């Protein structure tokens with residue numbers, strides 16, 4: 231019989247975790263480095279201790295829970311995700327990847343399976359970036375993409391810093407972890423989008439993560455009275471913005487199914503309903519899994535902004551606030567996920583992640599892949615986020631098989 235995890239136990243753990251820092255509408259509110267986040271980790275650690283695991287924190291509070299292998303010092307297989315949530319988060323974003331990883335450990339214990347490599351379950355600190363505004367903070371520090379001090383200096387709206395909270399909670403570990411300590415990594419996650427559900431596919435085999443660029447587009451006009459000023463003498467940045475929005479959305483629609491463009495956060499000055507604005511500021515989020523295409527889209531965005539600004543005689547400034555290159559996962563890990571799904575008789579499809587995950591930072595240093603399962607209506611970052619017990623079991627069973635392959639199992643008699 232093909233090995234599977236214990237779906238009932240996994241579901242019970244998910245529901246128990248959701249009771250910690252409960253939200254107002256059935257979800258969870260366990261923001262990074264809060265008392266609720268601490269209580270969630272304490273619950274996991276109580277289960278981990280009962281399962282015979284050891285644990286340690288690194289300097290940024292990433293929690294590593296270890297199931298030892300036959301070769302104690304061998305590089306480990308890393309599984310996990312995050313337990314922190316959005317202020318109005320669901321029960322599964324991140325949590326599913328952590329508890330799914332822990333379920334793999336418990337299943338191996340139940341079956342008396344020894345692996346050559348140790349298995350490490352990681353709980354990354356502050357993935358959400360809502361209380362302290364740097365998403366994937368813990369994995370970024372671990373990967374060396376963000377300095378420890380810069381991360382410790384981040385403050386929340388009350389002026390409390392990450393460093394103060396790490397010290398208060400005792401998560402300021404001393405052991406530096408190194409990417410070299412790991413052989414392979416797998417992150418299990420809900421899709422947070424509608425593609426798998428629409429296709430009726432049980433497992434998403436994630437091959438890439440979209441690269442993204444964030445732009446601030448500023449358009450400078452000439453303020454004038456909304457009544458007496460004829461249309462043909464105005465220098466109105468709103469007219470240019472209208473064209474820019476249409477142009478960029480048409481560009482995205484013409485750039486294939488993986489291109490995304492999103493305008494948001496519109497501001498205008500002066501704040502008056504009866505004055506032609508002097509300034510309009512808008513943000514644009516542009517995504518694509520291919521860096522060369524992202525470059526081409528970038529050039530086209532600049533061209534569209536220049537053309538519309540010139541036509542309407544307004545000034546413009548484009549600032550790129552964030553540039554995350556696309557991530558390609560390692561083929562040996564991607565195909566291990568695929569083999570896992572096949573051996574379990576589950577339908578699967580290769581998929582690109584539209585959202586960033588801790589696995590993006592891990593993938594820069596360790597061969598990595600992600601496993602997605604569908605979620606109801608593709609809904610996430612919402613307390614109504616939902617999956618079924620069967621879906622949860624399926625994804626975690628795929629993780630079990632991928633981990634067994636990577637950690638080289640030795641069946642104990």
Ligand SMILES: [Zn+2]
Pocket residue numbers: 312323324357419
């Ligand atoms: Zn997440």
